[in-house]
Amino acid sequence: MIRIRNLVAATAAMAVTAIFTLSAYHSQNVELEFAMFGGNNWDVAVQDSYVVYDEAIAEFEKLHPNVKVNYVKGIMKEDYSEWLSEKILMDKAPDVMMIQNKDFDKFAQLNIIEKLDNWMETDTSFDSSKIYSTALEAGITDNTQYALPIETVPYIMFVNKTLLATEGIEIPKADYTLKDLYDICKKVTKDTDGDGIVDQFGIFKYSWQDAAAANGAVMFSSNGKKCNFTSEELKKAVAYMITLNELNGSQAVTQENFDAGKVAFMPLTLAEYRTYKTYPYKIKKYSNFQWDCIPMPQGENGKNTSRVDSLDVAMSSRSEHKALAWEFMKFLTTSEEVQRKIFEDTSAASVLKSVMEDDSAETIFTEDMADADRTLHSQMISSVIENGQAEPQFSAYEGAMQLADSEISELIKSDSQSDLESELRRIQQKVTEYISVF
Amino acid sequence: MEISRTDGKLKIIMLIMYVILSIDALFYVTFVRVSMHRVVSSGKARSFLNEVGSLPGNMQRVQFWVCAAVILLGFSWILRQLTLSRKIEISSIVFDFILCLSVTVALDFNYNGLFLWAFANCLLYTKHYEHWYMMMGAGVLIYIATSPSAAIVRHGAWMISDLISVFSAKTQAYLTALFSMINAISIVLFFIFCLMLIVHKQKTIDNINDLYERLTLANEMLRESNLKYEELMDENARMAKVMERNRIAREVHDTIGHTLTGLAAGLDACVALSAGASDTLKSQLNLLSEVCRQGIVDVRKSVSQLRPDALERQNLLQAVRALIEKTEHVANTEISFDCNVDALWLGEDEEHAIYRLIQEGITNSIRHGKAKKIDIVLHRNDFMLRIDIRDDGQGADFIDEGFGLRHMRERVEMLQGQITFKSDNGFEIEAYIPMRRGEK
Numbered sequence: 001m002i003r004i005r006n007l008v009a010a011t012a013a014m015a016v017t018a019i020f021t022l023s024a025y026h027s028q029n030v031e032l033e034f035a036m037f038g039g040n041n042w043d044v045a046v047q048d049s050y051v052v053y054d055e056a057i058a059e060f061e062k063l064h065p066n067v068k069v070n071y072v073k074g075i076m077k078e079d080y081s082e083w084l085s086e087k088i089l090m091d092k093a094p095d096v097m098m099i100q101n102k103d104f105d106k107f108a109q110l111n112i113i114e115k116l117d118n119w120m121e122t123d124t125s126f127d128s129s130k131i132y133s134t135a136l137e138a139g140i141t142d143n144t145q146y147a148l149p150i151e152t153v154p155y156i157m158f159v160n161k162t163l164l165a166t167e168g169i170e171i172p173k174a175d176y177t178l179k180d181l182y183d184i185c186k187k188v189t190k191d192t193d194g195d196g197i198v199d200q201f202g203i204f205k206y207s208w209q210d211a212a213a214a215n216g217a218v219m220f221s222s223n224g225k226k227c228n229f230t231s232e233e234l235k236k237a238v239a240y241m242i243t244l245n246e247l248n249g250s251q252a253v254t255q256e257n258f259d260a261g262k263v264a265f266m267p268l269t270l271a272e273y274r275t276y277k278t279y280p281y282k283i284k285k286y287s288n289f290q291w292d293c294i295p296m297p298q299g300e301n302g303k304n305t306s307r308v309d310s311l312d313v314a315m316s317s318r319s320e321h322k323a324l325a326w327e328f329m330k331f332l333t334t335s336e337e338v339q340r341k342i343f344e345d346t347s348a349a350s351v352l353k354s355v356m357e358d359d360s361a362e363t364i365f366t367e368d369m370a371d372a373d374r375t376l377h378s379q380m381i382s383s384v385i386e387n388g389q390a391e392p393q394f395s396a397y398e399g400a401m402q403l404a405d406s407e408i409s410e411l412i413k414s415d416s417q418s419d420l421e422s423e424l425r426r427i428q429q430k431v432t433e434y435i436s437v438f
Numbered sequence: 439m440e441i442s443r444t445d446g447k448l449k450i451i452m453l454i455m456y457v458i459l460s461i462d463a464l465f466y467v468t469f470v471r472v473s474m475h476r477v478v479s480s481g482k483a484r485s486f487l488n489e490v491g492s493l494p495g496n497m498q499r500v501q502f503w504v505c506a507a508v509i510l511l512g513f514s515w516i517l518r519q520l521t522l523s524r525k526i527e528i529s530s531i532v533f534d535f536i537l538c539l540s541v542t543v544a545l546d547f548n549y550n551g552l553f554l555w556a557f558a559n560c561l562l563y564t565k566h567y568e569h570w571y572m573m574m575g576a577g578v579l580i581y582i583a584t585s586p587s588a589a590i591v592r593h594g595a596w597m598i599s600d601l602i603s604v605f606s607a608k609t610q611a612y613l614t615a616l617f618s619m620i621n622a623i624s625i626v627l628f629f630i631f632c633l634m635l636i637v638h639k640q641k642t643i644d645n646i647n648d649l650y651e652r653l654t655l656a657n658e659m660l661r662e663s664n665l666k667y668e669e670l671m672d673e674n675a676r677m678a679k680v681m682e683r684n685r686i687a688r689e690v691h692d693t694i695g696h697t698l699t700g701l702a703a704g705l706d707a708c709v710a711l712s713a714g715a716s717d718t719l720k721s722q723l724n725l726l727s728e729v730c731r732q733g734i735v736d737v738r739k740s741v742s743q744l745r746p747d748a749l750e751r752q753n754l755l756q757a758v759r760a761l762i763e764k765t766e767h768v769a770n771t772e773i774s775f776d777c778n779v780d781a782l783w784l785g786e787d788e789e790h791a792i793y794r795l796i797q798e799g800i801t802n803s804i805r806h807g808k809a810k811k812i813d814i815v816l817h818r819n820d821f822m823l824r825i826d827i828r829d830d831g832q833g834a835d836f837i838d839e840g841f842g843l844r845h846m847r848e849r850v851e852m853l854q855g856q857i858t859f860k861s862d863n864g865f866e867i868e869a870y871i872p873m874r875r876g877e878k
Contacts, residue, residue: 085483089474091496103484110493318496 030321032328034071035087035097037080041311042153042271044347045281052345056338060331067324088112093316095325099147104139104312105395108146113314116145119326126330134388135351138310141393143223147312148333151348154384155210155306156273156376157296158266162289163188163200174295174304174380178214178240181265181297188264189247197251203244203265204253208408210267211237211244213307213389215299219404220435224394227435229404229428230421236300239420241412261289267296269309270381271347293376295384308388311348340364349381356382396438400431445638448631452558455627456515459555460508462620463541466549466598467504469613471497473601482604489603490596492546500544507537511555518563527563534559542584548598550584551624557581558631666848677786687744695737702730754782754789758796762814769804773812782818788871791849792816792825798842799827799867807831807865823871833861 036053040046050073057069071094075083081103087093088107099107107113116139120126128136132152139147159171167188172180185202192200212219217233220226228234257263273293276285295304313332315325332338339350344364350356361378391397407427411420474497477486487493494500514530514537521527538552557577564573582588586597602613705727712720755777762773784792796814803809809831817824837859839847846867850857855871 082481082484085487086478088493089478089483089486091498106487110487110490112487112493 030067030324032067032069032096032321032324033094034069034328035075035080035084035094036071037075037077037098038073039077040271040347041077041098041100041151042269042309042347044269044271044275046275046347049346052338052341055341056332056335059335059337060328063331064324064327069328088316091318093318095316095319095321096313096328097316098150099312099314101138101309101391102398104147104314105141105393105397107314108141108144108393109395111317113146114317114319114322114325116148116315116326120145123326123330126334130334130354131351132308132353132385132388134308134385134390135310137390138308138393139312139314140222142395147314148329149310149312149351150332150339151311151342151346152308152351152385153270153310153348154308154381154388155267155269155296156293156381156384158268158273158291158293160261160264160289160291162291163261163264165290171292172294172297175298176294177298178211178300182240182244184264185244185247192262198249199257199262201251201253201257201263202247204255204258204263205266206244207267208238208241208412209405210296210307211240211299213305214297215240216301216303216305220392220394220397220400222392222394224392224396224400224435224438227400227428227431229431230424233299233301235420235424238408238411238424242415242420245412246415259286261286268293270349273376274347295380303387304384306384306388308385308390310351310390349385353382353386356385394438396435400435403434404431445641448562448634448638451627451631451634452515452562455555455558455631456512458627459551459624460511462551462624463504463508463545463549464501465620466545467497467501469598470494470545470548470601471501473604477601477604480604486600486604490600492596494546494596495544503544504541507541507552511537511552515559518559531556531559531563539584546596547584547588548586548596550581550586551621553581553584554624554628558628558635561632561635683744687741690737690744691741695734695741698730698734698737702727702734705730754784754793755780757793758814758816761793761797761800765800765804771804771810771812773800773814775814775816777816779816779818782823785874788853788874791853792823792871794849795825795846795867795869796827798846802842803827803829803831803865807833809864818873821873823873825869825871826866827868828864828866830864833863833865835861837861 034053034057038049040049053071057071061067061069077100080098081100084093084097084103093112097113099113120128131149135149135152136145138149138152139145161171164171164184169184169187172184181203188200189198189202190200191198212234215233215237217231217237219228219234221228253263258266275281296306298304313329315322315329319325333351336352336355339352339355340358340360342348343350343355343361350361355361356378365378365381404427407430411423411427474494477483511534514534518527518530534556535553538550538556541552542550560573560577567573598617599614602610602617605613705723709720709723709727712723759775762775765771766773782789799814800812803812807829809829812827812829815824815826815828837843839859843859846869847857850869850871853871855869857867857869860866860868
């Protein structure tokens with residue numbers, strides 16, 4: 001009996017020693033896996049997408065001498081989701097990974113990515129107020145923070161300066177309203193060549209969601225359990241879209257019209273703006289007319305509310321080095337150097353207010369742009385992001401929004417101002433039914 | 439007869455159950471691994487994630503753990519076979535439940551068949567079924583709570599069907615059938631086990647009942663033996679008393695009687711010698727002689743009174759004859775005694791039994807039969823002594839062996855003899871007693 005007990009004690013002691021040795025060895029040489037895709041999240045061309053992250057990683061490794069951050073080069077945006085899913089299924093999920101919007105909800109729902117609330121609360125050196133709340137919100141689903149933003153991109157309004165000049169209209173001020181936008185659109189919508197067909201238009205790609213955002217309409221509760229499609233704000237937005245749509249008559253505005261300089265306005269992302277305003281892309285697109293960007297229009301009671309997109313990083317919930325993974329995520333998000341570099345080298349904006357509002361940011365922003373009479377500047381972008389609206393994140397969102405979009409688009413096309421209220425009630429009912437299943 | 443040990447047939451069905459359920463669990467985890475590889479290699483990883491409600495864990499680790507758990511379950515079973523300690527049995531079953539739960543959790547509740555193994559062991563080692571409803575309730579609850587369908591309700595876990603759907607339609611049909619069959623076989627095995635257990639327990643119960651019956655019988659016999667023993671003890675005590683009285687009588691007869699006889703003879707001589715002496719002396723001597731003779735008579739009387747029974751004073755035949763004479767005189771009944779032997783060399787117990795038999799027979803005939811005539815026959819051949827007592831009394835329509843008759847039978851049977859009672863124009867008792875070997 002005593003012999004057996006001794007044997008057990010000896011085995012336990014050996015096991016403990018082995019574990020300690022192994023863990024000591026581990027802490028000396030930690031390899032952190034990082035997953036990112038090449039190219040660009042914002043569907044614009046980019047020259048070398050890895051440079052920024054190579055530098056950030058080198059910096060991080062300097063701060064943590066025992067850590068080696070590995071990542072695989074050459075995974076493109078289109079293949080990234082599948083590649084990452086395979087890694088996850090084989091239980092080889094990287095410790096830190098870039099998360100695409102289409103994966104975010106699913107990954108959070110499947111607990112593939114770690115909940116960050118606790119990390120954020122306990123880490124005193126992490127100050128979430130430094131990050132744009134709009135950008136931070138993109139990493140929240142079902143009231144829980146699952147990801148941190150590293151890049152952010154707001155929607156802004158493209159203005160065809162040449163067209164407005166020809167029509168004798170001034171470029172709207174930054175605080176222009178939906179009504180101002182409508183008035184300009186009404187003025188420019190006409191048949192220029194006299195063939196009886198309208199060939200010059202006011203606006204392209206402006207959606208009812210943009211109008212709703214401008215009016216400050218909130219369609220979903222933050223947990224996605226409730227929806228509201230009968231609010232006064234939304235009703236006004238839809239009514240506005242109907243009148244705006246009526247201007248074009250039976251004509252549909254196309255990308256060709258826009259590229260030919262026949263459309264005055266179009267929402268586009270900051271990334272597109274920065275790409276097409278700078279060399280060498282400047283000469284490839286929209287080169288036959290003068291253009292610039294201004295913030296999105298204000299609603300009646302709203303602000304210049306733009307939709308804001310973010311690129312997020314998340315931590316694997318099965319990571320063996322969560323503390324380090326958190327450090328790395330935090331480093332990417334909150335290190336001013338890294339964020340400045342991101343603002344400088346990518347077409348997106350930084351998620352840090354301090355970076356966007358710094359004097360050097362202005363230089364970065366103007367560096368490659370020839371136009372002297374730019375309306376847009378870094379400070380303005382900062383306020384656009386600050387006042388922006390992140391797309392809500394919950395499991396039913398994509399489906400519910402698709403359903404609502406098809407219904408409301410139909411409603412806008414049908415020009416039925418009269419029974420708008422009952423139609424919206426019907427949509428409300430349909431969407432409620434849809435989200436109640438989740 | 440051992441009750442708690444596992445029966446051979448039960449052992450075999452348990453072995454089959456163990457092997458099949460273990461293979462099932464291992465098959466599940468292996469299937470998951472194989473189909474995951476298939477998902478990944480066919481580039482459907484992302485759409486697969488869309489289909490599932492939760493993510494399978496690290497299947498390599500799960501597979502390792504299932505193997506380990508199955509081996510541990512086997513060890514735990516073997517331990518139960520070897521141990522006699524109740525404590526070890528119970529704790530090993532609890533250990534089994536924990537293992538089963540861990541495997542079920544590791545497989546995300548897709549397979550809970552291993553619990554059937556734990557239930558089977560639990561049933562097998564349960565000794566008291568007073569709380570059977572609680573056991574049944576707990577069992578049903580565990581089985582349902584860990585079943586795949588309950589898991590979906592609980593947290594939308596991944597299902598084996600999600601993985602089956604990555605195969606071609608034809609293979610899917612086969613796989614679905616295979617998985618249903620695995621579940622069905624598990625349950626059928628458990629069912630067979632339960633039936634066999636019931637049969638086994640019933641056998642045990644029968645055995646216990648049988649043992650109980652035998653015990654009751656033995657108790658009854660013991661009680662009777664006790665009674666007999668007590669009688670024998672009484673008899674012995676009586677015998678001892680008789681022997682002691684005999685001894686005392688002999689002593690008195692041999693010592694005082696002898697002395698007195700000598701004294702009487704001496705006194706007679708004195709009388710003869712005192713012819714010339716005074717008359718006073720003569721008459722004094724005669725008086726003494728007279729007193730002495732009276733003393734002898736008194737001693738004889740006392741000795742005679744010390745011997746309690748005719749049998750003790752006489753041999754068997756004399757005693758029987760004295761008994762008959764006395765009874766005839768007292769009861770006004772005619773008794774004939776036909777005896778073909780002059781003397782019998784019998785043991786004291788035999789004599790005693792025969793005398794009591796005849797005494798009891800005569801008493802019965804007179805008391806119950808109101809007989810006027812009794813014929814007693816005592817014949818002997820080389821091996822056998824036959825005693826027959828027949829009367830002309832009322833007899834009995836139905837012979838109920840009361841204490842008297844039973845006593846006779848017992849006495850005769852103790853001597854390896856046989857006794858029969860008949861009632862036909864009176865009552866007849868016929869007994870045969872074998873003569874002991876080595877005796878004449």
